[in-house]
Amino acid sequence: MFTPQGPSLRELTVQALSSVEHGYDLLADKFDATPFRTSDRLLSAVAGGLEELGPFDTGLDVCCGTGAGLGVLRSVCAGRITGVDFSTGMLAAARRAHPSAALVRADVLALPFAPVFDLAVSFGAFGHFLPDAQRTLFAQVHASLRPGGTFAFPLPAPPPVGSRLYWTLWGFDAAMRVRNALWRPPFVMYYRTFRLADVRSRLVDAGFDVSLNPIEALGRREDGSPHCRLVVARKPDVRPS
Numbered sequence: 170m171f172t173p174q175g176p177s178l179r180e181l182t183v184q185a186l187s188s189v190e191h192g193y194d195l196l197a198d199k200f201d202a203t204p205f206r207t208s209d210r211l212l213s214a215v216a217g218g219l220e221e222l223g224p225f226d227t228g229l230d231v232c233c234g235t236g237a238g239l240g241v242l243r244s245v246c247a248g249r250i251t252g253v254d255f256s257t258g259m260l261a262a263a264r265r266a267h268p269s270a271a272l273v274r275a276d277v278l279a280l281p282f283a284p285v286f287d288l289a290v291s292f293g294a295f296g297h298f299l300p301d302a303q304r305t306l307f308a309q310v311h312a313s314l315r316p317g318g319t320f321a322f323p324l325p326a327p328p329p330v331g332s333r334l335y336w337t338l339w340g341f342d343a344a345m346r347v348r349n350a351l352w353r354p355p356f357v358m359y360y361r362t363f364r365l366a367d368v369r370s371r372l373v374d375a376g377f378d379v380s381l382n383p384i385e386a387l388g389r390r391e392d393g394s395p396h397c398r399l400v401v402a403r404k405p406d407v408r409p410s
Contacts, residue, residue, distance in 0.1 A: 215241055285315060375402075
């Protein structure tokens, strides 16, 4: 599961007993050698889907981490790209990988941007936000987009009930809830709090028009449904008459 270049069990344990911010500071230098980094296959598939929705000028990677999503933005945006994260360590890694990007340390629940972006993306970060925080996050992204701007992110299909992956994710979330009940500071990371129907409703409440595009490059399940969808949330293009 982990490469020799990745973190040791002891390092992962220390991270898991830290706050989210400090935990990622500790993990930053080895994060890209873990399975937690978004795969190149998924990044490439999302980039292909975004190309069909453009063109885009400025781009924002929300919770950019070490910068995997910045490469997607660079491939589809003609203008300046920006990454925002609250982990100093992760931003330092992103800066090494993407020296031309603007990188901002900030809490994404209080984004410091005017409505200047044409496209916002995010990869693998939503498990860090409980439902109320998801609403705040979506409202903040909406406020950072220009009229007509797009917020897009991949949302994999849930694993079949009773499958090995289903029980793995269920067990992980249960363990995290026990950890957070017994230990401070909390480390918010849950896999089963980001369900499609709820996400769509919260995006609409934030003011977005929402559509779902199957990511065909990632294939379909036996029942014909896509393995992954691209959630496309557009800020209405309301201009002065």
